[in-house]
Structures are given as structure tokens and as C-alpha cells.
Amino acid sequence: MFEQSISALAQQLRNKDISSVELTRHFLDRITKLDPQLNSYITVTEQLALSQAEAADNLLKNGKGTSLTGIPIAHKDLFCTEGTLTTCGSKMLNNFIPPYESTVTSRIQQAGAVMLGKTNMDEFAMGSSNENSFYGAVKNPWNVNTVPGGSSGGSAAAIAAGLAVAATGTDTGGSIRQPASFCGITGLKPTYGRVSRFGMIAYASSLDQGGPMAKSAEDCAHLMQAMAGFDEKDSTSAENPNDDYLTNINAPLTGLKIGLPKEYFGDGLDSKVADVIMAAVKEFEKLGATIKEISLPNLQLSIPSYYVIAPSEASSNLSRFDGVRFGHRCDDPKDLLDMYMRSRAEGFGSEVQKRIMVGTYALSEGYYDAYYLKAQKIRRLIKEDFVKALSEVDVIMGPVAPTTAFDLGSKTSDPVAMYLEDIYTLSVNLAGIPAMSVPAGFVDGMPVGLQVMGDYFAEAKLLNVAHQYQQHTDWHLQSPTMAKGA
Amino acid sequence: MNWEVVIGLEIHTQLTTKSKLFSGAAVGFGAEPNTQTTLVDLGMPGALPVFNKEALRMAVMFGHAINAEIGMTSVFARKNYFYPDLPKGYQTSQMDHPIVGIGHLDVTLEDGTTSRIGITRAHLEEDAGKSLHEDFQGMTGIDLNRSSTPLLEIVSEPDIRSAKEAVAYVKMIHSIVTYLGICDGNMAEGSMRCDVNISLRPKGQTEYGTRTEIKNVNSFRFIEKAIYTEIERQADILEDGGRIIQETRLYDPEKNETRSMRSKEDANDYRYFPCPDLLPIVLTQDYVDEIKATLPELPSQKAARFENEYKLSEYDAHVLSSTRPMADYFESANTIVKDAKLTANWVMGELSKLLNQEQLEIENSPVNAQAFGELLVRIKDNTINGKTAKDVFQAMWEGEGSADDIIESKGLKQVTDTGAIETMIQTILDANAAQVEQYRAAEEDKQKKMIGFFVGQVMKASQGKANPGVVNPILVKMLKG
Numbered sequence: 001m002f003e004q005s006i007s008a009l010a011q012q013l014r015n016k017d018i019s020s021v022e023l024t025r026h027f028l029d030r031i032t033k034l035d036p037q038l039n040s041y042i043t044v045t046e047q048l049a050l051s052q053a054e055a056a057d058n059l060l061k062n063g064k065g066t067s068l069t070g071i072p073i074a075h076k077d078l079f080c081t082e083g084t085l086t087t088c089g090s091k092m093l094n095n096f097i098p099p100y101e102s103t104v105t106s107r108i109q110q111a112g113a114v115m116l117g118k119t120n121m122d123e124f125a126m127g128s129s130n131e132n133s134f135y136g137a138v139k140n141p142w143n144v145n146t147v148p149g150g151s152s153g154g155s156a157a158a159i160a161a162g163l164a165v166a167a168t169g170t171d172t173g174g175s176i177r178q179p180a181s182f183c184g185i186t187g188l189k190p191t192y193g194r195v196s197r198f199g200m201i202a203y204a205s206s207l208d209q210g211g212p213m214a215k216s217a218e219d220c221a222h223l224m225q226a227m228a229g230f231d232e233k234d235s236t237s238a239e240n241p242n243d244d245y246l247t248n249i250n251a252p253l254t255g256l257k258i259g260l261p262k263e264y265f266g267d268g269l270d271s272k273v274a275d276v277i278m279a280a281v282k283e284f285e286k287l288g289a290t291i292k293e294i295s296l297p298n299l300q301l302s303i304p305s306y307y308v309i310a311p312s313e314a315s316s317n318l319s320r321f322d323g324v325r326f327g328h329r330c331d332d333p334k335d336l337l338d339m340y341m342r343s344r345a346e347g348f349g350s351e352v353q354k355r356i357m358v359g360t361y362a363l364s365e366g367y368y369d370a371y372y373l374k375a376q377k378i379r380r381l382i383k384e385d386f387v388k389a390l391s392e393v394d395v396i397m398g399p400v401a402p403t404t405a406f407d408l409g410s411k412t413s414d415p416v417a418m419y420l421e422d423i424y425t426l427s428v429n430l431a432g433i434p435a436m437s438v439p440a441g442f443v444d445g446m447p448v449g450l451q452v453m454g455d456y457f458a459e460a461k462l463l464n465v466a467h468q469y470q471q472h473t474d475w476h477l478q479s480p481t482m483a484k485g486a
Numbered sequence: 487m488n489w490e491v492v493i494g495l496e497i498h499t500q501l502t503t504k505s506k507l508f509s510g511a512a513v514g515f516g517a518e519p520n521t522q523t524t525l526v527d528l529g530m531p532g533a534l535p536v537f538n539k540e541a542l543r544m545a546v547m548f549g550h551a552i553n554a555e556i557g558m559t560s561v562f563a564r565k566n567y568f569y570p571d572l573p574k575g576y577q578t579s580q581m582d583h584p585i586v587g588i589g590h591l592d593v594t595l596e597d598g599t600t601s602r603i604g605i606t607r608a609h610l611e612e613d614a615g616k617s618l619h620e621d622f623q624g625m626t627g628i629d630l631n632r633s634s635t636p637l638l639e640i641v642s643e644p645d646i647r648s649a650k651e652a653v654a655y656v657k658m659i660h661s662i663v664t665y666l667g668i669c670d671g672n673m674a675e676g677s678m679r680c681d682v683n684i685s686l687r688p689k690g691q692t693e694y695g696t697r698t699e700i701k702n703v704n705s706f707r708f709i710e711k712a713i714y715t716e717i718e719r720q721a722d723i724l725e726d727g728g729r730i731i732q733e734t735r736l737y738d739p740e741k742n743e744t745r746s747m748r749s750k751e752d753a754n755d756y757r758y759f760p761c762p763d764l765l766p767i768v769l770t771q772d773y774v775d776e777i778k779a780t781l782p783e784l785p786s787q788k789a790a791r792f793e794n795e796y797k798l799s800e801y802d803a804h805v806l807s808s809t810r811p812m813a814d815y816f817e818s819a820n821t822i823v824k825d826a827k828l829t830a831n832w833v834m835g836e837l838s839k840l841l842n843q844e845q846l847e848i849e850n851s852p853v854n855a856q857a858f859g860e861l862l863v864r865i866k867d868n869t870i871n872g873k874t875a876k877d878v879f880q881a882m883w884e885g886e887g888s889a890d891d892i893i894e895s896k897g898l899k900q901v902t903d904t905g906a907i908e909t910m911i912q913t914i915l916d917a918n919a920a921q922v923e924q925y926r927a928a929e930e931d932k933q934k935k936m937i938g939f940f941v942g943q944v945m946k947a948s949q950g951k952a953n954p955g956v957v958n959p960i961l962v963k964m965l966k967g
Contacts, residue, residue, distance in 0.1 A: 078532075088531070098532075198534050202532065202763075206762035232536065233534060234534050235535065235765055236762075316757070319566060319568065319575020320529040320575050322568060324628065325528060325628075326531075340568055364757060365757075
């Protein structure tokens, strides 16, 4: 049951072959059995899930509901959920129960989905390995000695291990796509502004974007139907109407123009990963696509640009965690400054502290022009690269990450190596375009994701491209051994 | 040494929007702590600001009123610093691209001199909450009702050269924002707060001296006193050969002194950067023009019209137009009186005197414009004279009724019947034969002085009711014999 798609499960729920309560119990049982090995959930909301499942069954009984009604899914623990602990992977919010609901989770809830719980993540979404969580590292279900990727590592691992049908994630520099690649699932980072950020705890506001993570592109489309769209509570939310993400998902790919940026296939890319990507590209050729080599000349600059802009915004966004109104407050502060300093030193982990300091420095008087302003200029160049390339091709393809999942602990002492993990994903966030990770094969038993990037608001196109590929391949249907064991 | 004082002002005006600058919470003064807040004002995780377009309209109105460039693209920036009543750890303000750019105001002083004060900019920003240090046993209470309340910060050029000019400028701003209806102008409740930058330089020197900033002065009187005090303090230091430290100071009205709050060295690096949660505000020319077309009459325009239409002096026109309620009071009273000079004198004289005595605003006057006008009509039609009118006005003020009621019930109607007055005069001349003799013997110019005695006697005999305009010519004629 855990390997089935949203469409298949929705059909069975509608036919009364199964009930949502049964389905929900099935996943809750799997979480109980398997998650101790993976640590993909921070909070499991068993009671809430069962009551939501019951409500869903009642709706379905009356022939109501959507394709998500009764489907058990999980939310990354940075979406605020009313009445449910929302930690953002941080000790700072170890006690934080929001009195409000994020737009994303609210819309998914209104579509009738069941929330199994809140998934683990790198603290405040800062990390590429999910090792920066106050609640402990998440393990990759394909090999528990490796990382699941980050920061949405909990969501990716949970889906791969069959501990949720689908999940939400957020992507600031690759945080949906890279864990999707490492865990062999499908993930979409929508266009900046397509999915509301209201109630999403901010890391870097101009880059953060919520999106779906699931087994398949079609499942992602089902989630997008519910979560995407204008929200008056988010001023950066795009006002143009949503596409229907399912209508054209079966359109043939004949004549599709695919751009392969040469910078995505240079030094640093594992050759076996490159082989997997090229094999996938060949598959698209078989489906009628044409291939064109293109160039995104400023790719290398995306790392320094990102690691100035994101920490700068983070240094300001995280100022509200001051121990005054909510979250962690140190014991017996002797004065205001002591309260601020100890509350924040105790509440934030080292990666978060590091990025706050980097961002504070970059925005300081006398450094602003040299760092922040320059980074913004590079950002414009990167955006122009994509706009130019996408005027010549329909989609751009390349790897999501230079390697498959690496061993736990192998890069924690080398932040630059860790930051280089994001080389193929960061530029997409800087440009604001949508991109997906689609399972495309394995290297030494570990999954490899193909990255598909598209023009602004071309989510429907990306889902169509990925879905057609998945109609002709079965990489996305593979499950790790541990998932089958339970 | 002869010092020249250089003053620049930053005025924070709280805009009269219904809801806050970035949230739907109500704006209001005096509510229970933390009852006028939303997730946004509380700085909750994941909360996002949504810009209040009403505040934008108000800022553009102000821009037009000071003949300023309107920022067709303005950008909100974050000003980062930690303080318990600043819930997000930053204030959303405008830095490089304010909504209102360079403009100016012409300020008229009491002596009639006018000077042009440059306005560098005016920008929108959100207010912080309040820290409450009393009643919490050594702890601090935080009230976030004021958090995210919209402010328009108006920054002047250092063009002001005296305390009087500073006050005149602030009054002018006060008058403009209240005319526009974008600020209630209530300084006691903090709707308008002033930061005063002051430096001294030897007369004739072109470069500025080191300045200090006096924060949060919130009355016209305190602005003037704080400036005098600070000028004196700086002059004393400079004359003793000392140096002024650039710092922020607080004015203590009780001790009439300024005290150091923090020096420049302790100042925060605010790490301004464009707020990524808000898009730049891009205006169309149509929008800007439409606001300009619907602007109400401004104080300077009204003053010019008063001079023109009512033939008032420049000074009178300026005073009467200084606040919208006063201008409205004057105009509606005068529609009844139809004698602008008389109405103007009474509004600026008796009415203002009683209002000042009781510290009342004109809109709270116990005598409304209609009743006031009816009183003046009785002066105009000679029912009562000016002196009696003052008594009637006092009685009206105390709630004794309308002018006519009081005149009637107290029998104050002026005697204008020439026969009755002649009889009265004859009686007085008979009783004061010696003075009549002296008068008749005197030179003409002496006579003019002596006639006052007889007028006094007549008024006394008539209990003030004799019309002096009627009394005088008859008296002169009868004295001639």
C-alpha cells in the first residue's frame, strides 16, 4: 500500500476498497516500526491524523472531497501548524506551538489530506545533509550510513521509506531537489511567488519557496493543485492564476527542446552521476525531444552570491528569536543583553549561528556594497543567463547534485565542501525559476536525480516533462530494501 | 563669540489609517495592552507584512502639500536592531528610495518674516511597541499595540536658524498634516513627535559644527525650551574651549535640561537592506495626479484666500488659517456676521483668550460658531456695544443661553434712541456745570481730551447701554451750547 501513488490511493478510497483510517493506521504503523532507524519525523500527530482520516472518510462516503482527501502526508517542520509543535529543527522553537496555520498546510488540509506529522530538517533550513537538526540527523533509507540530503531531508526520507505518501518541503538553495535526488523521489521547487510563504518560517525570504515532494511527478501535481496560488497574506505571492497541473500532464514531448548547460557537466561532477544524467537525456530523445548545448556562464558565481544573500536575509529574519515573546529563553538572565545573548547562543545551533554572523557582517556599514550589493548584481546576471537560455530551449536539464548521498559526518567539518554540494541548485533560487528533481537511475545502489529547470511559472510544463519520462521509466517506482521489509 | 544656531528637524507623524502599516490590526490609543495586534505586529515566525495602501495615499498627499518630488518607485528597507518592544528585531522603514523626495515649506514668523525650509525627504515606516517599566516588580512589560502603526517621518534640511523658526516650522507641518486629515496632530498622545538636531557655529562660518540630537520632544513649547536649553549648553562648552560630542540627548521638561542618552560610538549599525518580504512600491502618474487633484485647500492657500476674499491682514489670515478647525469656525461664524474684520478680531481676541484660559481646542468651544456669529451680529446692528458683548459672551460661555436671550434677560440692549440720549446728556451737563464751563473755555484740541469725561458719565448713567456712536456727536453738539 505504501508504494502506491496518490491517484491509485484516491481511486481505492473513492471505491471504498480501503478507508482513510486504515490507510492512515498503515502509515502510522510503518512510522512506529521504521522511523527509529531514520529519524525522519520530529513530531507524529497520531490522534490528529486519525481524526482527520475519519473526517475524510465521512466526506468520501458522501462522494465529496478532492484527490487528496484521506491521503496521509507529512509536513516539513517549518510550516506553522495550529496547535501542533513547529520546531524548524531548532532548540529555539522546542516549545513553539503556533496559534495559526500556514497557507500551504491550510490549503492541503482543506483539500482533505491527513497530516501524519512534522518532518525533520536542517535547523532553520540551513544545511545540505540534514545533519544540522537539534533533533538529530536523518538517515537515508537507501543506506542508513549516508545522509538523506537537506534541508528537507526528513520529508524525502519519509517518502522514500514509505512513511508518508507525499510531503511538503521548502527549497531556498536546493532543499527540495537535493534530498529528492539523494532519496530517489520526485520534488518540485515552484517559481518564486507561486506558493505562499505565509506561515513558513523564513530562512531567506527572497529565495524560500515551498513545494511538493512525492514518489512521482503526477503526485507532485496533485499536491500543487492544492498548495499553489495567490495569497493576499504574502506580498511576494504571484497574482497570475495557477495553471491546472494535471490537464496537460500527458501531452507528448515531441519537439521538446532541451538545453544542456555545459557548466553543469564540468569538473566536480561524479562521472557515474554524469552517465546516469546522459542516459536520461537519451530517453528524452527517444520521446521526441531535441538536445541543445547551452551555457550558463555565471554558474560558478552562484555559490558566493547565494552565501551572501541568504545569510544576510537570515541574519535579519532570525532576529525575532530573541527570547522575549516565544521560543527558548535562557534561565535567570541578569539583564537584557544577557538574555539576548544566552537565549540565542543556547537556542541556535552552530550552522545557524555561523550564517547569522556571516550575514551580519555582509550587511555591516562599509561592507554592504562590497558584499550584499555585489551579490545582488551577480544575482541579476544569473537570472539573465537563464532568461536568455530559456528563450532558446523549453527546459534545461542537468544533475541535481555532483554526487549521490555522501556518508554521514563526511562533510560536517568542511563547510566549503558542503556548500559546493549546492552548485547545481542555488542558481535556480537566485533566478526564481521552477525546477524539479526526477529519479533517473542509481550509482552503486544510491539514487540519482535529474534536474529539470523551466521558465517562470512553467510548473505544468515541468510536471508534464517529468511525468512523460516516468511513464517510460521505473526509477521512481523503486523502493529501498528497508521499506519493503516492514 | 557670536554663534549661529543650525537646526534640522525629524518629525514623526502618526498617520490616521484605520489599520496598521503592515497588518489589519486596528490603530488606536489607550487600548488594553496587546489587544490591537496580529501575528505580524507580534513578529511571529512565518508572519508576513502586507502594505496598507491608505498609508501610501496619505504620504503622497503630504508630498504634494510640500511641493515635493514623489518617489515613483519607493522601497521598504529593514533597519535592524534588538529591542524588546521591536518584535521582529528590525523596523521596516524606507532608506534609499523614500516615498517623498525633496520639497520645501515657507514658514512665516510672528514678525511677518518668511523663510523657506527645505525638506529632504519624508518616508513611511512602522512604529515600535512600548516597554512598560513600572508595575512589573523589576521586570519590563511589553505592549505591542503601537507596533507597526504607520508613521510618516518628515526630515528637514538644516535650514532652521532659531527656536522660534523651529516652532513655526513644526506648527506649519502640524497644520498641513491635520488639514490633509492624515494625522490627528495630538502631540500629547504622541501622534506627532519631534527629534531636533542642533549645532552651533561662529557667525559667518560655512561648515557646520558638531550636532546633537534631542529625541522625542512632544509639544511646541518643549521644542522651543529644549532648543534654548541646548543652545545655551553648547555655547557654554564652546566658549570654554570645549568640544561638542555627537550624541543623542533627552529633554527633561521638569528640570528644563537635556541629558545624554547615548553617544555616536554606542550607536547601532542598523544594517539597512531592502525588505525581501515587500515588493517595491511602483506608482503610476495617474495615481499621483489623481491625489493631487483631490487635495483639500492647504493652510497657505487658505491664508491667501482669506487675505483676498475677506481683506484681512496677512497676519490675521495666517493665524486664522493655522488650523482647520479655527479656519472653519471663522468662516462659518462669518457667514452669519458678514463682517470679516469683526469676526476675525473676535475669534483671535475674546474667543482665543477664553480657549487659552481653559486650555480648550476651538472644536471643543462651549460657544459654537453659529452662536458666536449671532452675538457678533448684535454688535454689528448696534443692539449692544463691544464692551457689553464681552459680558454677553462670558455668559454664553457659561451656558446661560444665546446672545439674544442674555441681552433680553439682562436688559443689555443698547440705547440708540437720540431723544432718550439727549435727555440723559442734558441731565449730566446740568449736574456738571463747572466741567461744562471749563470745556467751553478750552482750546479745540484740549476739548477732544476733555470729552472723555462726559462720555464716561453718559455710559455710567446708561449702565453701558448707550451707543457710543450715537452719544458722541450729540454730546459734541450739546456741549457747544
